[in-house]
Amino acid sequence: MTSSPPISSPVERCLTALDTTEVPLVGVRRAGEVLADVGPRRYLHSGPPIELDEVPGPMRGALIGALLFEDEAADPAAAAAILDAGEIELVPCHHAGAVGAMAGIVTPSMPGVAAQAAGQTVYSPLNEGLGQALRFGSYDDATLDRLRWIRDVAAPLLDAAIRADEELELCGLVAEGLRRGDECHNRNVALSAMIIARLAPAIARAAPSSEEAAALFEFAAGNRHFALPFTIAAAKGVTIAAHGVAGSPIVTAMAGNGRRFGIRVSGTGDRWFLAPAPLGEPRLFEGFTAADATPTMGDSMITETAGWGAFALTAAPAITSFIGGTAELSAQLVEEMQSICAGSSRRMLIPGDDFRGTPLGIDVHRVRDAGVSPVINNGMAHREPGRGQVGAGITRLPIAPFVEASEVLTAARS
């Protein structure tokens, strides 16, 4: 007689993938070097598929900036003409192993965090910092100059430093971020400092000059979201590992393109289940109204898909000063998210809740049965290109895509 290992259920297989997949950091690379789907005039964007003629304002701004950055156009008018002529191809980041915050535009020479998960490369563009930024649709000279500096100076230096440090594993970083009061989606300040402190020796050694090292340190110290591409690459890594399990109702992607919100589910292959992008109830910065905001846009809610962000809200109590709410509301929200998840994490722990694991594995059947859709912590972009961020908050996602996916899976079973 031979003994065979117990057969895991599809849900268990997904939970194991989400909770045990390691995502070792490879370096900081240009997208064109590591992603087969990115090429000249073939750019990535955030969210589910979108046509060029329907992209929202910030995404159009980012595309204009991208064409300038790639020297495909000499000025914004020329770039706009290329877009209006339909002369670029758009591919969702999620189809390419990538994730991008906000507009999520990724071009061949755009530098980003590259890591490995489940035998493939995952990638996320480096965060450009506060103020005007391509991800919010800016394409002015300051935005492009900074992006070029990131490409030419910061990225090679970070890459060298990361390659000198053989132990950087992104899920371990996220777990430590949770111990330091970040939820690793909308609050990344402690993890940002931790990554820089960790890489600082190698950055100092690799820098061609002390001034270049100093400039990189200044850039990182001034950017509370420096860690974001590291945490969303981690999340993309574990969700890739959980994707494609036949019959599994576990969500493996949630994303918005400013027009539509969509999800993908482990057991339903590459199909997107869609709904109009929600606006949520963001806490708007002074001087803005809800009419200024672009509906949910960006891939960074992959963090909630992977079990942190809003799902670990109680790990980051200081975030309520930014997005609103109280400790009690945060705890209720995490409890609610637990009710629609198939399990809880054994590595992403909330110290303030006696190291309880975060809710893990959004189950579309549970969402449908409970009538409770997931929430995310997110930033909101202005409707117009280049106007930047207008607010941040907690957004309740539309439930329809989850219900539809549940119905599709249920129908397939019968």
Added chain:
Amino acid sequence: MTSSPPISSPVERCLTALDTTEVPLVGVRRAGEVLADVGPRRYLHSGPPIELDEVPGPMRGALIGALLFEDEAADPAAAAAILDAGEIELVPCHHAGAVGAMAGIVTPSMPGVAAQAAGQTVYSPLNEGLGQALRFGSYDDATLDRLRWIRDVAAPLLDAAIRADEELELCGLVAEGLRRGDECHNRNVALSAMIIARLAPAIARAAPSSEEAAALFEFAAGNRHFALPFTIAAAKGVTIAAHGVAGSPIVTAMAGNGRRFGIRVSGTGDRWFLAPAPLGEPRLFEGFTAADATPTMGDSMITETAGWGAFALTAAPAITSFIGGTAELSAQLVEEMQSICAGSSRRMLIPGDDFRGTPLGIDVHRVRDAGVSPVINNGMAHREPGRGQVGAGITRLPIAPFVEASEVLTAARS
């Protein structure tokens, strides 16, 4: 008629001093440059006054190391002979505007954090990092070599970087540490990374070579208590400002020398109220027993005196994995500390408790009336010189000194 400002009570004056005093960082300086009370063979130590012939093992080891470090002795035997002949003078750190962790030995060329508070200099020696260290009584070559490197390389570089950054105020750093899950006594990991990330640009620019910058970054990244001298200097600064208010029952120093534990109180001048040093119930590292531990030694409980450390335990839930306990016990402990404090802070806030202020201003009358003495988070040193740390935990302080101080103040009133 002239209107005069309302007259504050002694307690109110102390609370205001504790809660509003700013402690701007000056730099990293040798003690002999900034402290009038430190000189050749005139060294500082932690805790209340102690005679040379009664110092506990780790303090004697640190003094041997100190004499070697200052080139007063050629070898440990010669250093021991100097001690046995009574040829050095000991002064408490607290009498000199200083605070030192564990043995707290401060010599003229020892580099430390220098800051300003209430018109005077406050100082704390740089933390040497993990492993063998002078503060635990080590005096082997590795300990002394590292201390010389700190003096000759790390300290000047940190000093230059701090002088290039004009905005570093120590209480602001502590407040941010609390937002990042440190309680800034026994957990300093997030604040350590934050300080390094903040100073990194200036360190890179000031370093004579990239290797020196890299070595400093490595030293800091490998030391979870790098921030400790910054936080205890902050605490010393605010407690100096609160000291010397006639009639005030607010505690302005608590410290141990391994033999005796003592406190000073704002309204009772320079007098120390003493009790035998407690052992507490430390969580011992593997391989050690309570018999290995030195009773409470060190000045770092100035953090609790200033209103953080164990008084902000709920800000640092991850610390329970190190010192034991649960979130509920932590909350009870903070509540209990609130009951013996005269107020609560408006700048040291606990995000996980909806930004409630930490208990502020230990009132000896309240301690006496409630029969509740303060607790501290602390590290425990081995009884023998140079054996290092044996554990950490929460220690309940002896109540007798608080009761005695209360009685003295009460008697003075009547």
